[in-house]
Each structure stands twice: as structure tokens, then as C-alpha cells.
Amino acid sequence: MDYLLQILPSLLEGLKMTIGIFGLTLLGALPLGVLVAMGLRSDIQLLRWLMNLYISVMRGTPLLLQIVFVYYGLSMANIATLPRFEAALVTFILNYAAYFAEIFRGGLQAIPKGQYAGAKVLGLTRWQTMRYVILPQVVKVVMPSVGNEVINLVKDSSLVYVIGIGDLMRAGNIAAARDVSLVPYLLVGLLYLMLTVLVTAGMRHIETRLNYYR
């Protein structure tokens, strides 16, 4: 017990970093995902092509590799030198926006054409149709898939250890190596589990609130 209390502060410090990466990634990736999904449905062919290429690259290569590439690669190629945290954040946002965009694209496709027609004959503009008629329905459709990705993000955030960011996983690694013990890992696992349970409950709550209509 004493040992647990001894390592807990450093783990909680790491947990803060994990939650930071998690929250900021969502904040950036969700709106970017909406924009990319709209780009995928654009009338401009070049834009559609670029968005598809971006999604293919982001979904087709390991996130770990992308983090290494953005942090070390960009700097070695003299393109940009990003601090660790910013490099990780940029990578996570770009990666998750691609997954969200695909989910939103599916959500947009799921809305019947009649909803657009219904809005058009009432005189709503394209923007009003999106904002007041289509997107509220898309949110309901995509919520379960978005929830899955959000839970993945909690766990994926541990990949930042590869560029030496002091997140929960790294704090556990350090304590385990120092004390030659598996107990820190057990505690790390519990903390991740707590986090995903909380996130799952939050997502369920949102889904339930959206269940007022069919």
C-alpha cells in the first residue's frame, strides 16, 4: 500500500498528460473531420482526390510511425522542428480527423435525400439545411462509431512514449524499470480502464439523450 502511494503521484502526473492529449486531440480532430467529410463530398474533383489521399495515408500507416515521422522526420528534412508535445498533438489530430471524416461521410450518406428536398422547398439555404436539418441527424447516426474511436484514442495516446513524452504509460514504464516490479503496470492498467469506463459512460449518456426521436 505504501508502495502504491509512493508511485501514485508520478502516475497521476502522467495521467494529466494523457488526458491533455486526449482532450486536445478531440477538440481538433472532430471539427477537422467534419471539414474533411464535406471535402469528400465536394463538387471539386481535385479536393475530393486530395481528401481521399489524405485519408488513405493516415489510415494506411501505423500511428506510431506517423508520430516518429512528424517529430524526427520533419526536423531531419529541415521542414519544421516541432516540440514533442506539439508534434504528438498534430499527429494525433491529423490521424483521428481521417477516421472521423470517414465516419461522418457514412453518416451524411445515411440521411435520406428527401430531407434535403424537404428543406429546399421550404426555402432553406444549403447552409441552413446542413446546420438545422442534416447535421443534427448525422450526429445521432455517427455517435456509436465516434464512441469507439474515442475509446481507442484513450489507449492510442500511450504511443507518445516513443518520443519521450511523460504520459501515464511512460510514468509506469519508469517506475517499473526503477523498482523492477509489475505493480506500476497494474496501476497504469487500472487508470486506463477507469478513463475508458468514464468515457464510455459519457458517450452512452449522449447517445441516450439523442434517443428522443427515431
Added chain:
Amino acid sequence: MLELTNLSKTYNQHQIFKGLNLAVPTGEILTIVGPSGIGKTTFLKIIAGLLAADEGELTLDGQSLALDGQRKGADVGVIFQDFNLFPQYTVLENITLAPRLVNRLNAIASERAAKKLLGELDLLDQQNQYPFELSGGQKQRVAIARALAMQPRILAYDEPTSGLDEASTERVIQIINDLQEQGVTQLIVTHDLPFVEALDSRILDFAQFTREARNDV
């Protein structure tokens, strides 16, 4: 007066109709009948501004309405076959949405107008329900109320009695007749002949109409 001149439409390289001319006096009910697949709904969608015509002109009381599928405004109200109500909004919200967003009415004014319509259509008890809680006939009336809230000059119905029971059909007939008395011009695409007979309407046999137009060209 609604006037349509030289309307043509091709779809998938198949000429659906060509050189159609039609005049509908204000307050008239025009029922458009004929077998499925001859372009009645396409015709209605073009008038509603939802589909582009290849050629043709449409004027309403002398004012030209775009036929390029990009028309703005709500001059032609449409009652769709599957209603296309917005599922996330209550009956009242479905009706007030467009008056608030498009006509910039405030909440009080738009709700007052909506409740008047709901009263006339026997829907006041349903005002806080969502579309999924309504029967087919109730959805139909909400769709009519939603279109009327924008005070359209033309009301277009696509198969308004499909899927309705006898009592609901009776109710629709009564509403259409009431609207005629108020001077609303109504275009109704249907293949429900007993329904057509119950209306005091001009009947347009769409198959014959398109055939004659083709022969004239």
C-alpha cells in the same frame, strides 16, 4: 395563374416529355393522373424547383420562376409522398423552422401562426410529438401545415393518399377543398381514381398530355 411553356425533360437519354404547355388558373385543383413511370413526379419536381428542366419557362402571376433546379424561396409548397418531416423536431418545430429561418419571424409570431394552422388541421394535441409518434394521416397533415406555413402560392402533392386509410383520405379531401375555397392553387399527382372523383378538379391524363405535346412539336 400558373403558366408553363415548352417544358422538356430528358433523363438518362430518354425523353420523358417535350414541349409541354399548361395553364392553371389561381385557385384551381389540377389532378395529374396516369400510369407509374411516365414522369408525373418528375413533372411535379420540376415545377417545385427540385429538378432542372432541359427547356421551358414557368411563370406565376406573370413572375418568372427558375426551372434550373436552383430556385430559391418557397413559392411552391410540396407535400411529398413520404412526407420528409424532420425527425428530430416536434410537430410545432417542423412547422416553425422555415418561417423562422427563411422569413425571419420571431418565435412568438411563428408559433402563433403554426398553432392556427394546427388548429385548422386538428393537430393541436400532437404539437409536441415527434414525427415517429404520428400516424400516416397525421404526418400527412403536418406536412401540409408545414408547407402552408410558408404561404406558398402553389401547393403540389405527390401521391397524397398512398398509404392512408379511408378516414384519413376523407380528411385530406376535406382539407384540399377548404384550401380551394381559400384560393390556393393545387397540383396533385395521384393514381387513386376514387380520390380524384371526390375532388372538384380538372383532370389531366398525363400520358395523353405528353403524347399530344409530342405530336404537336
